[in-house]
Amino acid sequence: MEYIQGIAILIGINLIAVLGLCILTGFTGLFSFGHGGFMAIGAYISAIMTARLNLPFSVAILAGGLSAGLISVFIGQLTLKLKGDYFCIATMGFGEAVRVILNNVEYCGGARGWADLPKLTSWWVVLLLDIVCLVLTWNLINSRQGRNLIAVREEELAAQMAGVNVFRFKMIALIVSAVLAGVSGALMANYLQFLRPTMFNMAKSTDLTIMVIFGGLGSISGTVLGTILLVSLPEVFRNFAQWRLVIYGLAVIVIMVGRPKGIMGGMELTPAGIRKVLAARRAKAKLEAEVKAAEQGDAA
Amino acid sequence: MDQFLQQLVNGLSIGSVYALMAVGYSLVYSIMNFSNFAHGSVIMLGAYFGFFSLTLLGVPFSVAFFVAALGAAVIAVLLERLAYKPLRDRRAPFLYFIITAMGASIFIDNSVIATIGPTPKTFPSDLLPGFFQGDPFEFGALTIGRVDIAMFVVAAICLALLVFFIDFTKLGKAIQATAYNIKAAALMGINPNFIIILVFAIGGGLAGAAGILYGMKYQVFPQMSAITLKSFIAAVFGGLGSLSGALLGSLLLALIETFISGYLSTQYRDLFAFGILIAMLVVRPSGIMGKNIEDKA
Numbered sequence: 001m002e003y004i005q006g007i008a009i010l011i012g013i014n015l016i017a018v019l020g021l022c023i024l025t026g027f028t029g030l031f032s033f034g035h036g037g038f039m040a041i042g043a044y045i046s047a048i049m050t051a052r053l054n055l056p057f058s059v060a061i062l063a064g065g066l067s068a069g070l071i072s073v074f075i076g077q078l079t080l081k082l083k084g085d086y087f088c089i090a091t092m093g094f095g096e097a098v099r100v101i102l103n104n105v106e107y108c109g110g111a112r113g114w115a116d117l118p119k120l121t122s123w124w125v126v127l128l129l130d131i132v133c134l135v136l137t138w139n140l141i142n143s144r145q146g147r148n149l150i151a152v153r154e155e156e157l158a159a160q161m162a163g164v165n166v167f168r169f170k171m172i173a174l175i176v177s178a179v180l181a182g183v184s185g186a187l188m189a190n191y192l193q194f195l196r197p198t199m200f201n202m203a204k205s206t207d208l209t210i211m212v213i214f215g216g217l218g219s220i221s222g223t224v225l226g227t228i229l230l231v232s233l234p235e236v237f238r239n240f241a242q243w244r245l246v247i248y249g250l251a252v253i254v255i256m257v258g259r260p261k262g263i264m265g266g267m268e269l270t271p272a273g274i275r276k277v278l279a280a281r282r283a284k285a286k287l288e289a290e291v292k293a294a295e296q297g298d299a300a
Numbered sequence: 301m302d303q304f305l306q307q308l309v310n311g312l313s314i315g316s317v318y319a320l321m322a323v324g325y326s327l328v329y330s331i332m333n334f335s336n337f338a339h340g341s342v343i344m345l346g347a348y349f350g351f352f353s354l355t356l357l358g359v360p361f362s363v364a365f366f367v368a369a370l371g372a373a374v375i376a377v378l379l380e381r382l383a384y385k386p387l388r389d390r391r392a393p394f395l396y397f398i399i400t401a402m403g404a405s406i407f408i409d410n411s412v413i414a415t416i417g418p419t420p421k422t423f424p425s426d427l428l429p430g431f432f433q434g435d436p437f438e439f440g441a442l443t444i445g446r447v448d449i450a451m452f453v454v455a456a457i458c459l460a461l462l463v464f465f466i467d468f469t470k471l472g473k474a475i476q477a478t479a480y481n482i483k484a485a486a487l488m489g490i491n492p493n494f495i496i497i498l499v500f501a502i503g504g505g506l507a508g509a510a511g512i513l514y515g516m517k518y519q520v521f522p523q524m525s526a527i528t529l530k531s532f533i534a535a536v537f538g539g540l541g542s543l544s545g546a547l548l549g550s551l552l553l554a555l556i557e558t559f560i561s562g563y564l565s566t567q568y569r570d571l572f573a574f575g576i577l578i579a580m581l582v583v584r585p586s587g588i589m590g591k592n593i594e595d596k597a
Contacts, residue, residue, distance in 0.1 A: 031398045078581045085335040085540070088398060089532050090581060096529065097574035104567055153395075202526075206402055213399060242414045249407025256400040257386045 005123060011231045012126035013187045015224060018211045019137050020180030022223040026212050027141060028173035029153030031088050033205050034075075034095030035181045038068040040200035041098065042182025043189035044108055050118050050190060057120040061129075061186045068182025069175050076174045080167055095205055102197040113196035121191035129187070133180060137220055140176070149173055150218070181208075203245075210248055213255060221268050302441040307562040308555070313448035315554030316455030317517075319547050320510035321531035322538070323462065324503030326546035329535070330479040331499050334394055337401040338379055339507060340528030341408035346372030346508030347515035347524060348412065354427050361429045369508035376504025377497055379404055388496075405525065412522045420519035428516070451513045458509055459547065462502065466543065475499060479541070533577045539587025548588055 017039055024030050042064030049060035079090040103111040140146050148169045151159035160166050189195050207230075215226025234244050321343055328336045350368030353359050359367070383400050425433060436445045466472040477485040478495045486492050514524065530553065531546075538549025553573060561569045580587065 025395070029393065029395050031395055033402075078578065082581070082585050085329075085398070086536070086581065086585060088335060088337075089536055090577065092529065093533065093574040093577045097571060097578075100567075100571045100574070153393075206406060209399070209402070210406075217395075242410075245406055245410035246414050249403045249405070249410060252403025253383050253400055253407065256392075256396050256403065257383065260392065260396055 007232055007235050009121065009123050009126050009191060011228055012123075012130045013121070013184055013191060014208070014211070014231050015130055015184075015227045016133050016187070017181045017184035017208050018223055018227045019133050019220070020177030020184075021208050021212045022215075022220060023137060023140065023149070024173045024177035025209060026217040026219070026223065027146065027153060028149045028170060030080075030170060030173060032091040032174075032177070032209070033088060033202055034091030034093075034098075035177065035208055036200040036202065036204035037091075037095035037098035038072060038178040038181035039185035039188070039204065040102060040197065041068045041071060042185030043195055043200070044102060044185075045182075046186030047114060047117050047189045047195055048108065050120060051114075051116075057125075057190065060120075060190070061183055064186030064189075065179040065182040068185070069179040072174050072178030073171070076171045080170045080174065091205075092202065095200070095202055099197045099201055102200075109195065111197060113194060115194045117189055117193045117195065119190060119193050121187045126187060126191075129183065133183075134220070134224075137176075141220065145169070145172065153218075210252060213252055217260070219268060221270070221273075303562060305442055307558045309442065309444055309448065310562075311555035311558035312551065313445075313451045314517075314558065315551040316452045316459075317510050317514050318530055318534050318550035318554050320455050320458060320506045320513075321528055322534040322546040322550045323459065323543055324506040324510075325528070325531050326535045326538075326541055326543055327475075327499050327503050330541040330543075331475070331482065331496060332384070332397070333541075334397040335401070335532065336503075337398065338404040338408065339503070339531070340525030341405045342372050342376050342379070342504050343507040343511040343514070343528060344412065344520075344522060344525040345375050345408060346504075346511030347520045348416065348511075349508065350512035351421055351423060351515060351520045355424060358427075361427070365509070365512055368512040369505040372508025372511060373501045373504035375408075376500040376507065380496060380500040385493075409522050409525050416522075418522055420521035421515075422519050423516050432516075445517075447513070447517045451517060454509065454513060458506060462506070463543070465502075471498065530573060533573055535587075536577060537580050537587055539589040542587070542589045545587050545589030552588075 017035065021032070021035060024032060045067050046057075046060040046064040049055040049063055050057060075090060075094055079087045102108060108114050141149070148159070148164045149172070151162065151164050152166050152169050156166055185200075211226045211230045212223055213226070214230055215224070216222030230248075234241065237244070240247075321339070325336060325339045328339070346368045349371035350364045353367040354361065354364040383404050384397060387396050387400060432446050432450070434446070436443045437449070438444075464472075466475060474485070474490045475495055475498065477488065478490060478492055482492050485495075511520075511524070514527070531550065534549040534553045535546045536549070537553055538545030538547065553576065556576065557569050557573060560572045
């Protein structure tokens, strides 16, 4: 039971960061290689606050999230106005830079790692924060701001023409995703009780993005599904550990080439979402029947 | 002064390998306008091709070098055909290309780890030609490794051939035209599909050459693909999509890196590389030689 609870907590912790990436990549169309860096900032800030300064955990989580958010403003200012891959490459450089800096900070254990952190993350804290984050992202996506984000993803130029401040909305998406990554890092630090800079390398960043892609770009319920699947599957198939990433990499290519929307892709697993899909199916069937009838009429 | 010259030589030799990587990456960027993040994996595979043809097949070094370049070129073209072509045909958004490239890179790197294993492999020196055996050359207080000389000379020859090809042949002009405007070039009778395959083949071939040289200087290991991060930085530094920019950026980046590790500390070398990237984005995002990339829209 404890084992299952452990996996559930890991799912919950990852979900917070993945929800942020769902907004950034899934809804706004920006691709980041560096969210492991934001997670690392949240994790180390929270670890310093709880282990060194003996501050309450709530303050530590808040500080972890906010400091990641602050740094994202700086990265965003530099790169979001530029066209093309600059954002990608800069986030990649940022993530690696955070890791190299942490490797050299002896106050936080350096490259060897930092053990014996207080264990403050309990399942109900994770559950509570998950619900808060889900409600927040859901409301954000279904608000006017959320529609602007989607407009930016779909057609930047047209969105700009229609009066959407593209830079501002890209920035909002980046800040939200960085804050969520920071919060997730803070929970991670005080759950695993151990931190090491390599935990937040580029592989971690891409892992988070892969969860968004599996679930489906532009679907929150898909993101939740993708996170649950991809965090728990490796636990089930321990023996295939070394093939895990081979399969993930291949699956990402296949998804992008074959079904770019992922498992859920643009659909939501809510009563309204299901009704919408069913209605679309019925409409299609009806259209096909009409076409068939018309063809038969022609033949006759 | 001696140390200065020594660092200069080190920087030039490693910079020439960065240049081989960055040029291939930049060529693809100039045509397709997306960062081929799987470029590093192609470099790594090239190094393995060279290593195994030398140790398992026992072919002479020159053939192994050729196999590395050719094998990497084939992989790069396969990647284009199997992963990027379907996306191009569908006019998929830019985001999908980056995600696919990331997937390809994860797939290739981890396939190598799962099959060959993560342990680094060293080129056996007795299988290398006579030139590589023996002590490094010494000029006064200056020592120059034999691999370093080979790196510089081979990279210089490859890059000179590339510049000649791009600037003075009809096909090279076609590549330039396609980079300038792919639609207009297609209307003038240039087959964009053929140009894209050609560019991936050239980039892959240079990547293979870079891979085997880098593997000889250090070792061959799956995480090697991460050093392409340096070629991305070099390409941004020099100006994304510009060949001369990629060249200049690579040399400058390598020089700065070797001077940092020579005079300060190796630990901060990578940090400076990223610092340069950030500084460049603040001061002049289009790089030293790059076109204006501020979004006009």
